Amino acid sequence: MTFPDLETALVDAHNMAVLGATQTGKTSAVRELQDKTPRRSLWVNERGDKRVPNVAGVEAWDLAEVRDALANGADKVEFLPADRREALPALRRFLWELADAVDRSAELQVVVDEVDRVAEQSGKAYGNLPSRDAVRDFTSEGVKRNIKFVGITQDPTTYDKQALRNSRYRAVWPMSKEHQNAVRKYGFAWDAVRDAEQYAGVLHYMDGTVIGELKAEARYA
Numbered sequence: 001m002t003f004p005d006l007e008t009a010l011v012d013a014h015n016m017a018v019l020g021a022t023q024t025g026k027t028s029a030v031r032e033l034q035d036k037t038p039r040r041s042l043w044v045n046e047r048g049d050k051r052v053p054n055v056a057g058v059e060a061w062d063l064a065e066v067r068d069a070l071a072n073g074a075d076k077v078e079f080l081p082a083d084r085r086e087a088l089p090a091l092r093r094f095l096w097e098l099a100d101a102v103d104r105s106a107e108l109q110v111v112v113d114e115v116d117r118v119a120e121q122s123g124k125a126y127g128n129l130p131s132r133d134a135v136r137d138f139t140s141e142g143v144k145r146n147i148k149f150v151g152i153t154q155d156p157t158t159y160d161k162q163a164l165r166n167s168r169y170r171a172v173w174p175m176s177k178e179h180q181n182a183v184r185k186y187g188f189a190w191d192a193v194r195d196a197e198q199y200a201g202v203l204h205y206m207d208g209t210v211i212g213e214l215k216a217e218a219r220y221a
């Protein structure tokens, strides 16, 4: 079986789940990806004290501003909607239309940090979580529209299982034994995760094959 090399994995349109305990280096690594990817990348950030600092891109405070930024040729956008839950379904519709309008030639990327907060495991609320459904759409159909989706979470037990299963790539940083158990079926190489340098994560292909290590340059930390 063949699998992509690290460079391909980071730039192709297949989606990536980024998993690991708090303060392990996940956000920093994706901050670097946002800045360096050849894709036009849109980071769906939070406002206020949960806002991830130092995200590359033009600030867009609503969807109209995202539209304008892209129309004006912005390569990186930091989207700061009032409410990420409300914004994600609308963003999904907008990007689907955009992709269709340009015949999927736009190479886009969407980043959502703390993605479990907008795509939680459904429980009793099954069927009535538009933002989770939007994340499912990004993870299942984004690739067909040339939209890479990158979702980051500290807690694979609270992130929607379907969205997680849909990920073609899984970047894994150290995590607790309980969380390792929660994702035991994914076949991660825990020895490689443990032996990786500080702040480095191990990128796996969907079948558990190790593709390489990811670690932010210090200036993105």
Ligand SMILES: Nc1ncnc2c1ncn2[C@@H]1O[C@H](COP(=O)(O)OP(=O)(O)OP(=O)(O)O)[C@@H](O)[C@H]1O
Pocket: 020, 021, 022, 023, 024, 025, 026, 027, 028, 029, 154, 199, 215, 216, 217, 218, 221
């Ligand atoms: N490559 C690096 N070199 C030096 N320091 C780093 C590096 N990556 C991360 N750090 C430092 O480690 C801390 C945690 O990094 P980061 O915010 O990326 O982790 P995280 O996994 O996203 O954490 P959380 O889950 O809490 O959001 C930060 O203080 C950051 O400056």
Ligand SMILES: [Mg+2]
Pocket: 026, 027, 028, 113
């Ligand atoms: Mg983080």
